[in-house]
Amino acid sequence: MxxxxxxxxxxxxxxxxxxxxxxxxxxxxxxxxxxxxxxxxxxxxxxxxxxxxxxxxxxxxxxxxxxxxxxxxxxxxxxxxxxxxxxxxxxxxxxxxxxxxxxxxxxxxxxxxxxxxTSLAASLISGATSLAGTAVQATGTAVGGVASGVGSATGQVAGGALSAAGGALGAIDQIPLPDVDWSKYGSMANDLIEKTGADPAQTADEMGDQPVAAAKDFAANVRKWVEGEDSVTQEELIQVVTSNSGVSEAEARKGLDEINSAYTTAKTEATEAYETAKAEASDAYGAAEDRATQAYQTAKTEATEAAQTAYEEGTDALGTAALASFAVLLLGALAASFGASLGRPDEDEFRTRG
Structure with a gap:
Protein backbone atom coordinates (compact mmCIF):
# COMPACT_ATOMS: atom_id res chain seq x y z
CA MET A 1 0.00 0.00 0.00
CA THR A 118 13.34 50.13 -33.02
CA SER A 119 11.32 48.83 -35.96
CA LEU A 120 8.61 51.40 -35.38
CA ALA A 121 11.17 54.19 -35.16
CA ALA A 122 12.85 52.98 -38.34
CA SER A 123 9.52 52.96 -40.15
CA LEU A 124 8.68 56.43 -38.94
CA ILE A 125 12.09 57.73 -39.96
CA SER A 126 11.85 56.11 -43.37
CA GLY A 127 8.38 57.48 -43.93
CA ALA A 128 9.38 60.96 -42.83
CA THR A 129 12.53 61.12 -44.96
CA SER A 130 10.85 62.71 -47.97
CA LEU A 131 8.92 65.12 -45.78
CA ALA A 132 12.07 66.05 -43.92
CA GLY A 133 13.90 66.56 -47.20
CA THR A 134 11.17 68.89 -48.39
CA ALA A 135 11.28 70.79 -45.14
CA VAL A 136 15.05 71.09 -45.32
CA GLN A 137 14.85 72.42 -48.85
CA ALA A 138 12.12 74.86 -47.87
CA THR A 139 14.14 76.18 -44.99
CA GLY A 140 17.52 75.81 -46.71
CA THR A 141 17.87 79.50 -47.44
CA ALA A 142 17.21 80.52 -43.85
CA VAL A 143 19.23 77.69 -42.31
CA GLY A 144 22.09 78.12 -44.76
CA GLY A 145 22.62 81.62 -43.42
CA VAL A 146 23.17 80.36 -39.89
CA ALA A 147 24.72 76.98 -40.65
CA SER A 148 28.40 77.89 -40.38
CA GLY A 149 29.47 79.01 -36.92
CA VAL A 150 27.36 81.95 -35.98
CA GLY A 151 26.12 82.05 -39.58
CA SER A 152 24.24 84.53 -41.62
CA ALA A 153 22.03 85.43 -38.69
CA THR A 154 24.94 87.37 -37.25
CA GLY A 155 26.29 88.18 -40.71
CA GLN A 156 23.06 89.87 -41.71
CA VAL A 157 22.94 91.84 -38.48
CA ALA A 158 26.45 93.09 -39.09
CA GLY A 159 25.96 93.27 -42.85
CA GLY A 160 23.28 95.92 -42.66
CA ALA A 161 25.45 98.23 -40.63
CA LEU A 162 28.54 97.46 -42.73
CA SER A 163 26.61 98.23 -45.88
CA ALA A 164 25.67 101.59 -44.49
CA ALA A 165 29.26 102.10 -43.41
CA GLY A 166 30.52 101.21 -46.85
CA GLY A 167 28.12 103.67 -48.38
CA ALA A 168 29.36 106.37 -46.08
CA LEU A 169 32.98 105.53 -46.89
CA GLY A 170 32.31 105.57 -50.59
CA ALA A 171 30.57 108.90 -50.24
CA ILE A 172 33.81 110.46 -49.01
CA ASP A 173 35.43 110.17 -52.41
CA GLN A 174 32.23 111.11 -54.17
CA ILE A 175 31.86 114.47 -52.47
CA PRO A 176 32.87 117.00 -55.16
CA LEU A 177 34.80 120.08 -54.33
CA PRO A 178 32.13 122.74 -54.84
CA ASP A 179 32.85 125.03 -57.75
CA VAL A 180 32.58 128.76 -57.27
CA ASP A 181 29.87 130.49 -59.26
CA TRP A 182 31.98 132.56 -61.63
CA SER A 183 29.08 134.61 -62.93
CA LYS A 184 29.17 136.77 -59.82
CA TYR A 185 32.84 137.60 -60.22
CA GLY A 186 32.77 137.63 -63.99
CA SER A 187 30.36 140.56 -63.82
CA MET A 188 32.92 142.42 -61.74
CA ALA A 189 35.48 141.82 -64.49
CA ASN A 190 33.00 143.01 -67.09
CA ASP A 191 32.56 146.23 -65.13
CA LEU A 192 36.22 146.92 -65.70
CA ILE A 193 35.81 146.19 -69.39
CA GLU A 194 32.85 148.54 -69.66
CA LYS A 195 35.03 151.34 -68.34
CA THR A 196 37.16 150.89 -71.47
CA GLY A 197 34.10 151.44 -73.61
CA ALA A 198 34.00 147.88 -75.00
CA ASP A 199 31.15 145.39 -74.86
CA PRO A 200 32.28 141.81 -73.99
CA ALA A 201 29.19 140.36 -75.69
CA GLN A 202 30.25 141.73 -79.07
CA THR A 203 32.12 139.68 -81.61
CA ALA A 204 35.51 140.79 -82.95
CA ASP A 205 33.92 142.03 -86.18
CA GLU A 206 31.33 144.03 -84.24
CA MET A 207 34.00 145.69 -82.06
CA GLY A 208 35.92 147.02 -85.03
CA ASP A 209 38.32 149.71 -83.80
CA GLN A 210 37.09 149.86 -80.20
CA PRO A 211 39.84 150.41 -77.57
CA VAL A 212 40.07 146.84 -76.14
CA ALA A 213 40.58 144.35 -78.94
CA ALA A 214 40.63 141.36 -76.51
CA ALA A 215 37.61 142.49 -74.45
CA LYS A 216 35.73 139.28 -75.13
CA ASP A 217 38.48 137.19 -73.48
CA PHE A 218 39.11 139.54 -70.56
CA ALA A 219 36.75 137.83 -68.11
CA ALA A 220 38.22 134.44 -68.96
CA ASN A 221 41.74 135.75 -68.36
CA VAL A 222 40.72 137.26 -65.03
CA ARG A 223 39.37 133.85 -64.00
CA LYS A 224 42.63 132.15 -64.97
CA TRP A 225 44.50 134.68 -62.87
CA VAL A 226 42.41 134.27 -59.70
CA GLU A 227 42.65 130.49 -60.09
CA GLY A 228 46.43 130.76 -60.03
CA GLU A 229 47.36 129.96 -63.61
CA ASP A 230 50.82 131.22 -64.61
CA SER A 231 49.70 132.20 -68.12
CA VAL A 232 48.00 135.38 -66.87
CA THR A 233 49.34 137.96 -64.34
CA GLN A 234 47.66 140.82 -62.59
CA GLU A 235 50.04 143.31 -64.18
CA GLU A 236 49.05 142.18 -67.65
CA LEU A 237 45.39 142.62 -66.79
CA ILE A 238 46.02 146.06 -65.33
CA GLN A 239 47.91 147.03 -68.46
CA VAL A 240 45.03 145.93 -70.68
CA VAL A 241 42.62 148.09 -68.71
CA THR A 242 44.79 151.18 -68.32
CA SER A 243 46.18 151.20 -71.87
CA ASN A 244 42.76 151.15 -73.45
CA SER A 245 40.77 153.42 -71.14
CA GLY A 246 40.98 156.30 -68.78
CA VAL A 247 40.99 154.00 -65.75
CA SER A 248 43.97 154.56 -63.51
CA GLU A 249 46.32 151.82 -62.49
CA ALA A 250 45.26 152.13 -58.85
CA GLU A 251 41.60 151.84 -59.77
CA ALA A 252 42.24 148.86 -61.99
CA ARG A 253 44.37 147.15 -59.32
CA LYS A 254 41.68 147.80 -56.70
CA GLY A 255 39.01 146.27 -58.91
CA LEU A 256 41.10 143.17 -59.60
CA ASP A 257 41.98 142.84 -55.91
CA GLU A 258 38.32 142.92 -55.01
CA ILE A 259 37.59 140.21 -57.55
CA ASN A 260 40.47 138.08 -56.27
CA SER A 261 39.47 138.54 -52.60
CA ALA A 262 35.85 137.67 -53.21
CA TYR A 263 36.75 134.64 -55.30
CA THR A 264 39.34 133.42 -52.74
CA THR A 265 36.81 133.76 -49.92
CA ALA A 266 34.23 131.76 -51.84
CA LYS A 267 36.83 129.13 -52.69
CA THR A 268 37.86 128.85 -49.02
CA GLU A 269 34.27 128.44 -47.92
CA ALA A 270 33.74 125.74 -50.53
CA THR A 271 36.89 123.91 -49.44
CA GLU A 272 35.86 124.09 -45.78
CA ALA A 273 32.43 122.72 -46.67
CA TYR A 274 34.11 119.86 -48.50
CA GLU A 275 36.41 119.06 -45.57
CA THR A 276 33.46 119.18 -43.18
CA ALA A 277 31.46 116.81 -45.34
CA LYS A 278 34.45 114.49 -45.63
CA ALA A 279 34.96 114.47 -41.84
CA GLU A 280 31.27 113.77 -41.26
CA ALA A 281 31.39 110.90 -43.74
CA SER A 282 34.45 109.46 -42.00
CA ASP A 283 32.74 109.75 -38.62
CA ALA A 284 29.63 108.07 -40.04
CA TYR A 285 31.74 105.22 -41.36
CA GLY A 286 33.52 104.79 -38.04
CA ALA A 287 30.25 104.77 -36.13
CA ALA A 288 28.69 102.31 -38.56
CA GLU A 289 31.72 100.05 -38.33
CA ASP A 290 31.57 100.10 -34.54
CA ARG A 291 27.87 99.28 -34.60
CA ALA A 292 28.47 96.46 -37.06
CA THR A 293 31.24 94.97 -34.92
CA GLN A 294 29.15 95.26 -31.78
CA ALA A 295 26.12 93.71 -33.49
CA TYR A 296 28.23 90.83 -34.77
CA GLN A 297 29.78 90.15 -31.39
CA THR A 298 26.39 90.34 -29.68
CA ALA A 299 24.79 87.97 -32.17
CA LYS A 300 27.76 85.60 -31.93
CA THR A 301 27.58 85.57 -28.14
CA GLU A 302 23.84 84.98 -28.17
CA ALA A 303 24.20 82.15 -30.69
CA THR A 304 26.96 80.53 -28.65
CA GLU A 305 24.96 80.80 -25.43
CA ALA A 306 21.87 79.39 -27.15
CA ALA A 307 23.86 76.44 -28.48
CA GLN A 308 25.40 75.80 -25.07
CA THR A 309 21.99 75.99 -23.39
CA ALA A 310 20.47 73.63 -25.94
CA TYR A 311 23.35 71.19 -25.45
CA GLU A 312 23.00 71.24 -21.68
CA GLU A 313 19.24 70.84 -21.85
CA GLY A 314 19.63 67.98 -24.32
CA THR A 315 22.15 66.11 -22.19
CA ASP A 316 20.04 66.65 -19.07
CA ALA A 317 16.99 65.32 -20.89
CA LEU A 318 18.89 62.28 -22.16
CA GLY A 319 20.33 61.61 -18.70
CA THR A 320 16.90 61.89 -17.09
CA ALA A 321 15.38 59.60 -19.73
CA ALA A 322 18.16 57.04 -19.23
CA LEU A 323 17.69 57.00 -15.45
CA ALA A 324 13.93 56.80 -15.81
CA SER A 325 14.26 53.89 -18.25
CA PHE A 326 16.63 52.15 -15.84
CA ALA A 327 14.14 52.55 -13.00
CA VAL A 328 11.24 51.26 -15.11
CA LEU A 329 13.22 48.24 -16.32
CA LEU A 330 14.38 47.47 -12.81
CA LEU A 331 10.82 47.71 -11.54
CA GLY A 332 9.74 45.34 -14.32
CA ALA A 333 12.45 42.85 -13.40
CA LEU A 334 11.39 42.94 -9.75
CA ALA A 335 7.74 42.53 -10.72
CA ALA A 336 8.51 39.54 -12.96
CA SER A 337 10.66 37.95 -10.26
CA PHE A 338 8.01 38.50 -7.59
CA GLY A 339 5.29 37.15 -9.87
CA ALA A 340 7.38 34.07 -10.61
CA SER A 341 7.87 33.51 -6.87
CA LEU A 342 4.12 33.75 -6.37
CA GLY A 343 3.42 31.35 -9.22
CA ARG A 344 5.91 28.61 -8.39
CA PRO A 345 4.34 25.39 -7.11
CA ASP A 346 5.14 24.43 -3.54
CA GLU A 347 6.72 21.12 -2.60
CA ASP A 348 3.43 19.50 -1.59
CA GLU A 349 1.95 20.29 -4.99
CA PHE A 350 5.14 19.08 -6.67
CA ARG A 351 4.91 15.75 -4.82
CA THR A 352 1.32 15.15 -5.80
CA ARG A 353 2.00 15.57 -9.52
CA GLY A 354 1.97 12.22 -11.19
Whole structure:
Protein backbone atom coordinates (compact mmCIF):
# COMPACT_ATOMS: atom_id res chain seq x y z
CA MET A 1 0.00 0.00 0.00
CA UNK A 2 2.85 2.26 0.90
CA UNK A 3 4.55 1.31 -2.31
CA UNK A 4 1.40 2.09 -4.27
CA UNK A 5 1.10 5.38 -2.52
CA UNK A 6 4.75 6.02 -3.18
CA UNK A 7 4.29 5.27 -6.85
CA UNK A 8 1.55 7.93 -7.10
CA UNK A 9 3.66 10.55 -5.40
CA UNK A 10 7.15 11.87 -5.93
CA UNK A 11 9.49 13.66 -3.64
CA UNK A 12 11.85 16.44 -4.69
CA UNK A 13 14.72 14.42 -3.37
CA UNK A 14 13.72 11.48 -5.59
CA UNK A 15 14.31 13.59 -8.72
CA UNK A 16 17.85 13.24 -10.10
CA UNK A 17 19.94 16.39 -9.54
CA UNK A 18 20.46 16.80 -13.29
CA UNK A 19 16.70 17.10 -13.73
CA UNK A 20 15.89 19.27 -10.73
CA UNK A 21 17.11 22.46 -12.39
CA UNK A 22 16.17 22.89 -16.02
CA UNK A 23 15.07 25.66 -18.31
CA UNK A 24 11.49 25.51 -19.47
CA UNK A 25 11.47 27.67 -22.59
CA UNK A 26 7.81 26.96 -23.02
CA UNK A 27 7.12 28.55 -19.65
CA UNK A 28 9.38 31.49 -20.50
CA UNK A 29 7.71 32.16 -23.85
CA UNK A 30 4.27 31.74 -22.29
CA UNK A 31 5.16 34.25 -19.58
CA UNK A 32 6.53 36.71 -22.13
CA UNK A 33 3.39 36.41 -24.29
CA UNK A 34 1.15 36.95 -21.29
CA UNK A 35 3.23 39.95 -20.19
CA UNK A 36 3.04 41.57 -23.63
CA UNK A 37 -0.68 40.86 -24.00
CA UNK A 38 -1.64 42.23 -20.59
CA UNK A 39 0.60 45.26 -21.07
CA UNK A 40 -1.03 45.96 -24.42
CA UNK A 41 -4.48 45.44 -22.92
CA UNK A 42 -3.85 47.85 -20.06
CA UNK A 43 -2.21 50.35 -22.44
CA UNK A 44 -5.32 50.41 -24.61
CA UNK A 45 -7.41 50.86 -21.50
CA UNK A 46 -5.26 53.79 -20.43
CA UNK A 47 -5.35 55.37 -23.88
CA UNK A 48 -9.12 55.09 -24.08
CA UNK A 49 -9.68 56.36 -20.56
CA UNK A 50 -7.15 59.13 -21.00
CA UNK A 51 -8.74 60.39 -24.21
CA UNK A 52 -12.23 60.27 -22.73
CA UNK A 53 -11.17 62.16 -19.62
CA UNK A 54 -8.67 64.49 -21.33
CA UNK A 55 -10.86 67.51 -20.57
CA UNK A 56 -10.31 66.90 -16.87
CA UNK A 57 -6.52 66.92 -17.31
CA UNK A 58 -5.02 70.39 -17.37
CA UNK A 59 -2.50 71.05 -20.11
CA UNK A 60 -0.10 68.88 -22.06
CA UNK A 61 2.17 68.42 -19.02
CA UNK A 62 -0.66 66.84 -17.04
CA UNK A 63 -1.56 64.52 -19.90
CA UNK A 64 2.08 63.52 -20.34
CA UNK A 65 2.45 62.78 -16.62
CA UNK A 66 -0.70 60.65 -16.68
CA UNK A 67 0.60 58.71 -19.69
CA UNK A 68 3.97 58.09 -18.04
CA UNK A 69 2.39 56.85 -14.81
CA UNK A 70 -0.02 54.59 -16.65
CA UNK A 71 2.83 53.22 -18.77
CA UNK A 72 4.69 52.18 -15.63
CA UNK A 73 1.57 50.67 -14.09
CA UNK A 74 0.59 48.69 -17.18
CA UNK A 75 4.12 47.42 -17.74
CA UNK A 76 4.54 46.41 -14.13
CA UNK A 77 1.20 44.59 -14.03
CA UNK A 78 1.97 42.83 -17.31
CA UNK A 79 5.38 41.64 -16.13
CA UNK A 80 3.97 40.60 -12.78
CA UNK A 81 1.42 38.40 -14.56
CA UNK A 82 4.01 37.14 -17.04
CA UNK A 83 6.40 36.25 -14.26
CA UNK A 84 3.64 34.40 -12.45
CA UNK A 85 2.86 32.36 -15.56
CA UNK A 86 6.54 31.59 -16.20
CA UNK A 87 7.15 30.51 -12.60
CA UNK A 88 3.97 28.44 -12.53
CA UNK A 89 4.54 26.63 -15.79
CA UNK A 90 8.23 26.01 -15.03
CA UNK A 91 6.96 23.37 -12.58
CA UNK A 92 9.88 23.69 -10.19
CA UNK A 93 9.24 24.35 -6.48
CA UNK A 94 12.67 25.95 -6.20
CA UNK A 95 12.39 29.72 -5.57
CA UNK A 96 15.59 30.24 -7.46
CA UNK A 97 14.31 28.38 -10.52
CA UNK A 98 11.10 30.35 -10.45
CA UNK A 99 12.87 33.71 -10.17
CA UNK A 100 15.25 32.81 -12.99
CA UNK A 101 12.35 31.84 -15.23
CA UNK A 102 10.60 35.08 -14.35
CA UNK A 103 13.72 37.12 -15.08
CA UNK A 104 14.23 35.32 -18.40
CA UNK A 105 10.63 36.02 -19.35
CA UNK A 106 11.22 39.66 -18.42
CA UNK A 107 14.37 39.74 -20.54
CA UNK A 108 12.57 38.23 -23.52
CA UNK A 109 9.76 40.76 -23.14
CA UNK A 110 12.24 43.61 -22.90
CA UNK A 111 14.13 42.47 -26.01
CA UNK A 112 10.86 42.16 -27.92
CA UNK A 113 9.74 45.61 -26.80
CA UNK A 114 13.11 47.10 -27.80
CA UNK A 115 12.93 45.42 -31.21
CA UNK A 116 9.37 46.62 -31.72
CA UNK A 117 10.29 50.18 -30.74
CA THR A 118 13.34 50.13 -33.02
CA SER A 119 11.32 48.83 -35.96
CA LEU A 120 8.61 51.40 -35.38
CA ALA A 121 11.17 54.19 -35.16
CA ALA A 122 12.85 52.98 -38.34
CA SER A 123 9.52 52.96 -40.15
CA LEU A 124 8.68 56.43 -38.94
CA ILE A 125 12.09 57.73 -39.96
CA SER A 126 11.85 56.11 -43.37
CA GLY A 127 8.38 57.48 -43.93
CA ALA A 128 9.38 60.96 -42.83
CA THR A 129 12.53 61.12 -44.96
CA SER A 130 10.85 62.71 -47.97
CA LEU A 131 8.92 65.12 -45.78
CA ALA A 132 12.07 66.05 -43.92
CA GLY A 133 13.90 66.56 -47.20
CA THR A 134 11.17 68.89 -48.39
CA ALA A 135 11.28 70.79 -45.14
CA VAL A 136 15.05 71.09 -45.32
CA GLN A 137 14.85 72.42 -48.85
CA ALA A 138 12.12 74.86 -47.87
CA THR A 139 14.14 76.18 -44.99
CA GLY A 140 17.52 75.81 -46.71
CA THR A 141 17.87 79.50 -47.44
CA ALA A 142 17.21 80.52 -43.85
CA VAL A 143 19.23 77.69 -42.31
CA GLY A 144 22.09 78.12 -44.76
CA GLY A 145 22.62 81.62 -43.42
CA VAL A 146 23.17 80.36 -39.89
CA ALA A 147 24.72 76.98 -40.65
CA SER A 148 28.40 77.89 -40.38
CA GLY A 149 29.47 79.01 -36.92
CA VAL A 150 27.36 81.95 -35.98
CA GLY A 151 26.12 82.05 -39.58
CA SER A 152 24.24 84.53 -41.62
CA ALA A 153 22.03 85.43 -38.69
CA THR A 154 24.94 87.37 -37.25
CA GLY A 155 26.29 88.18 -40.71
CA GLN A 156 23.06 89.87 -41.71
CA VAL A 157 22.94 91.84 -38.48
CA ALA A 158 26.45 93.09 -39.09
CA GLY A 159 25.96 93.27 -42.85
CA GLY A 160 23.28 95.92 -42.66
CA ALA A 161 25.45 98.23 -40.63
CA LEU A 162 28.54 97.46 -42.73
CA SER A 163 26.61 98.23 -45.88
CA ALA A 164 25.67 101.59 -44.49
CA ALA A 165 29.26 102.10 -43.41
CA GLY A 166 30.52 101.21 -46.85
CA GLY A 167 28.12 103.67 -48.38
CA ALA A 168 29.36 106.37 -46.08
CA LEU A 169 32.98 105.53 -46.89
CA GLY A 170 32.31 105.57 -50.59
CA ALA A 171 30.57 108.90 -50.24
CA ILE A 172 33.81 110.46 -49.01
CA ASP A 173 35.43 110.17 -52.41
CA GLN A 174 32.23 111.11 -54.17
CA ILE A 175 31.86 114.47 -52.47
CA PRO A 176 32.87 117.00 -55.16
CA LEU A 177 34.80 120.08 -54.33
CA PRO A 178 32.13 122.74 -54.84
CA ASP A 179 32.85 125.03 -57.75
CA VAL A 180 32.58 128.76 -57.27
CA ASP A 181 29.87 130.49 -59.26
CA TRP A 182 31.98 132.56 -61.63
CA SER A 183 29.08 134.61 -62.93
CA LYS A 184 29.17 136.77 -59.82
CA TYR A 185 32.84 137.60 -60.22
CA GLY A 186 32.77 137.63 -63.99
CA SER A 187 30.36 140.56 -63.82
CA MET A 188 32.92 142.42 -61.74
CA ALA A 189 35.48 141.82 -64.49
CA ASN A 190 33.00 143.01 -67.09
CA ASP A 191 32.56 146.23 -65.13
CA LEU A 192 36.22 146.92 -65.70
CA ILE A 193 35.81 146.19 -69.39
CA GLU A 194 32.85 148.54 -69.66
CA LYS A 195 35.03 151.34 -68.34
CA THR A 196 37.16 150.89 -71.47
CA GLY A 197 34.10 151.44 -73.61
CA ALA A 198 34.00 147.88 -75.00
CA ASP A 199 31.15 145.39 -74.86
CA PRO A 200 32.28 141.81 -73.99
CA ALA A 201 29.19 140.36 -75.69
CA GLN A 202 30.25 141.73 -79.07
CA THR A 203 32.12 139.68 -81.61
CA ALA A 204 35.51 140.79 -82.95
CA ASP A 205 33.92 142.03 -86.18
CA GLU A 206 31.33 144.03 -84.24
CA MET A 207 34.00 145.69 -82.06
CA GLY A 208 35.92 147.02 -85.03
CA ASP A 209 38.32 149.71 -83.80
CA GLN A 210 37.09 149.86 -80.20
CA PRO A 211 39.84 150.41 -77.57
CA VAL A 212 40.07 146.84 -76.14
CA ALA A 213 40.58 144.35 -78.94
CA ALA A 214 40.63 141.36 -76.51
CA ALA A 215 37.61 142.49 -74.45
CA LYS A 216 35.73 139.28 -75.13
CA ASP A 217 38.48 137.19 -73.48
CA PHE A 218 39.11 139.54 -70.56
CA ALA A 219 36.75 137.83 -68.11
CA ALA A 220 38.22 134.44 -68.96
CA ASN A 221 41.74 135.75 -68.36
CA VAL A 222 40.72 137.26 -65.03
CA ARG A 223 39.37 133.85 -64.00
CA LYS A 224 42.63 132.15 -64.97
CA TRP A 225 44.50 134.68 -62.87
CA VAL A 226 42.41 134.27 -59.70
CA GLU A 227 42.65 130.49 -60.09
CA GLY A 228 46.43 130.76 -60.03
CA GLU A 229 47.36 129.96 -63.61
CA ASP A 230 50.82 131.22 -64.61
CA SER A 231 49.70 132.20 -68.12
CA VAL A 232 48.00 135.38 -66.87
CA THR A 233 49.34 137.96 -64.34
CA GLN A 234 47.66 140.82 -62.59
CA GLU A 235 50.04 143.31 -64.18
CA GLU A 236 49.05 142.18 -67.65
CA LEU A 237 45.39 142.62 -66.79
CA ILE A 238 46.02 146.06 -65.33
CA GLN A 239 47.91 147.03 -68.46
CA VAL A 240 45.03 145.93 -70.68
CA VAL A 241 42.62 148.09 -68.71
CA THR A 242 44.79 151.18 -68.32
CA SER A 243 46.18 151.20 -71.87
CA ASN A 244 42.76 151.15 -73.45
CA SER A 245 40.77 153.42 -71.14
CA GLY A 246 40.98 156.30 -68.78
CA VAL A 247 40.99 154.00 -65.75
CA SER A 248 43.97 154.56 -63.51
CA GLU A 249 46.32 151.82 -62.49
CA ALA A 250 45.26 152.13 -58.85
CA GLU A 251 41.60 151.84 -59.77
CA ALA A 252 42.24 148.86 -61.99
CA ARG A 253 44.37 147.15 -59.32
CA LYS A 254 41.68 147.80 -56.70
CA GLY A 255 39.01 146.27 -58.91
CA LEU A 256 41.10 143.17 -59.60
CA ASP A 257 41.98 142.84 -55.91
CA GLU A 258 38.32 142.92 -55.01
CA ILE A 259 37.59 140.21 -57.55
CA ASN A 260 40.47 138.08 -56.27
CA SER A 261 39.47 138.54 -52.60
CA ALA A 262 35.85 137.67 -53.21
CA TYR A 263 36.75 134.64 -55.30
CA THR A 264 39.34 133.42 -52.74
CA THR A 265 36.81 133.76 -49.92
CA ALA A 266 34.23 131.76 -51.84
CA LYS A 267 36.83 129.13 -52.69
CA THR A 268 37.86 128.85 -49.02
CA GLU A 269 34.27 128.44 -47.92
CA ALA A 270 33.74 125.74 -50.53
CA THR A 271 36.89 123.91 -49.44
CA GLU A 272 35.86 124.09 -45.78
CA ALA A 273 32.43 122.72 -46.67
CA TYR A 274 34.11 119.86 -48.50
CA GLU A 275 36.41 119.06 -45.57
CA THR A 276 33.46 119.18 -43.18
CA ALA A 277 31.46 116.81 -45.34
CA LYS A 278 34.45 114.49 -45.63
CA ALA A 279 34.96 114.47 -41.84
CA GLU A 280 31.27 113.77 -41.26
CA ALA A 281 31.39 110.90 -43.74
CA SER A 282 34.45 109.46 -42.00
CA ASP A 283 32.74 109.75 -38.62
CA ALA A 284 29.63 108.07 -40.04
CA TYR A 285 31.74 105.22 -41.36
CA GLY A 286 33.52 104.79 -38.04
CA ALA A 287 30.25 104.77 -36.13
CA ALA A 288 28.69 102.31 -38.56
CA GLU A 289 31.72 100.05 -38.33
CA ASP A 290 31.57 100.10 -34.54
CA ARG A 291 27.87 99.28 -34.60
CA ALA A 292 28.47 96.46 -37.06
CA THR A 293 31.24 94.97 -34.92
CA GLN A 294 29.15 95.26 -31.78
CA ALA A 295 26.12 93.71 -33.49
CA TYR A 296 28.23 90.83 -34.77
CA GLN A 297 29.78 90.15 -31.39
CA THR A 298 26.39 90.34 -29.68
CA ALA A 299 24.79 87.97 -32.17
CA LYS A 300 27.76 85.60 -31.93
CA THR A 301 27.58 85.57 -28.14
CA GLU A 302 23.84 84.98 -28.17
CA ALA A 303 24.20 82.15 -30.69
CA THR A 304 26.96 80.53 -28.65
CA GLU A 305 24.96 80.80 -25.43
CA ALA A 306 21.87 79.39 -27.15
CA ALA A 307 23.86 76.44 -28.48
CA GLN A 308 25.40 75.80 -25.07
CA THR A 309 21.99 75.99 -23.39
CA ALA A 310 20.47 73.63 -25.94
CA TYR A 311 23.35 71.19 -25.45
CA GLU A 312 23.00 71.24 -21.68
CA GLU A 313 19.24 70.84 -21.85
CA GLY A 314 19.63 67.98 -24.32
CA THR A 315 22.15 66.11 -22.19
CA ASP A 316 20.04 66.65 -19.07
CA ALA A 317 16.99 65.32 -20.89
CA LEU A 318 18.89 62.28 -22.16
CA GLY A 319 20.33 61.61 -18.70
CA THR A 320 16.90 61.89 -17.09
CA ALA A 321 15.38 59.60 -19.73
CA ALA A 322 18.16 57.04 -19.23
CA LEU A 323 17.69 57.00 -15.45
CA ALA A 324 13.93 56.80 -15.81
CA SER A 325 14.26 53.89 -18.25
CA PHE A 326 16.63 52.15 -15.84
CA ALA A 327 14.14 52.55 -13.00
CA VAL A 328 11.24 51.26 -15.11
CA LEU A 329 13.22 48.24 -16.32
CA LEU A 330 14.38 47.47 -12.81
CA LEU A 331 10.82 47.71 -11.54
CA GLY A 332 9.74 45.34 -14.32
CA ALA A 333 12.45 42.85 -13.40
CA LEU A 334 11.39 42.94 -9.75
CA ALA A 335 7.74 42.53 -10.72
CA ALA A 336 8.51 39.54 -12.96
CA SER A 337 10.66 37.95 -10.26
CA PHE A 338 8.01 38.50 -7.59
CA GLY A 339 5.29 37.15 -9.87
CA ALA A 340 7.38 34.07 -10.61
CA SER A 341 7.87 33.51 -6.87
CA LEU A 342 4.12 33.75 -6.37
CA GLY A 343 3.42 31.35 -9.22
CA ARG A 344 5.91 28.61 -8.39
CA PRO A 345 4.34 25.39 -7.11
CA ASP A 346 5.14 24.43 -3.54
CA GLU A 347 6.72 21.12 -2.60
CA ASP A 348 3.43 19.50 -1.59
CA GLU A 349 1.95 20.29 -4.99
CA PHE A 350 5.14 19.08 -6.67
CA ARG A 351 4.91 15.75 -4.82
CA THR A 352 1.32 15.15 -5.80
CA ARG A 353 2.00 15.57 -9.52
CA GLY A 354 1.97 12.22 -11.19
Missing amino acids: AAAHGSSQRDLHDVPPAKRTRVSWGAIFAGAVVAVAITLLLTLLGVGGGLLTSDAITGADGLGLFAAIWYVISGTCGLLAGGYVAGRLAGSPSPRDAVLHGLTAWGLTTVFAAWLA
